[in-house]
Amino acid sequence: MLIFRNKAPLTAYLQEARAAGQRIGFVPTMGALHEGHLFLVRAAAAQSDVVVVSIFVNPTQFNDPEDFKKYPVRTDTDTEKLLASPASVLFLPDVSEIYGNVKGEEPLEHYDFGKLETRWEGALRPGHFQGVGQVMARLLAAVPADRLFMGLKDYQQILIVKRLLALLSIKTELIPCPILREKDGLAMSSRNLRLSPAARRQAPLLHETLVFVRDHLDAMPRAKLIARAIERLEDAGFEVDYLALTGEDLEPVAAGDLPALCIVAAWLDGVRLIDNLAL
């Protein structure tokens, strides 16, 4: 596996590979890698000749500076995991390599993400998706990828990146990949590392509640079902940001329409967890 810390040699290497007919797959991450990430790496390897993984904890997508400070950094163990995976290139830039020296820089770009910006994660984490757009535009400029592999755990992020690709006329194809879960149903996440042992035991209730909603969709009025689901979570110590039934575009569904997804975000033990379930 080749390791690059700088954009220019990485881009030159990948352009040469592309010119030689190799297909480039790209898996952007913020590190503290788990099986969910490694699944994306394997999915990329099945459809690419060169698999690029980036690890970059992007400061501009953290609306809460404390969350950024506490984000787990595990570069050594991440590198070991990737060495044992089909990844062929690791991109490990630092903040100045991605954003340049802040002094004298142009202001960061602002993208029109429409309603996605003001719904759910967008409403609760102001600026978060602008940060995702800013970093993805820079990463994709450095990594000329044929395909981009991202997890459906961050469903809204997938819609945002799809829109970004269209806005910037980038030809990279976005491949959404399924949510990997622990045996007890908890969606794998780097943030799970921050849960106390007691909170970790409670955490699977988030997925159980999504399953409860799915299984009772026809059994009770929707408003009552959602209220019951939120109550279950609150009784177990969660603080719920939202739990909702939506269409594939994440818009709320009208009373007569079938929802496509149940989405949830909740705090447990000072850690914010998100999950979703296709219905």
Ligand code: AMP
């Ligand atoms: P992150 O490092 O959290 O920014 O995630 C990097 C990529 O891995 C994103 O595309 C995530 O959606 C994806 N990902 C994170 N957790 C999971 C999971 N449990 N299953 C599948 N993909 C995931």
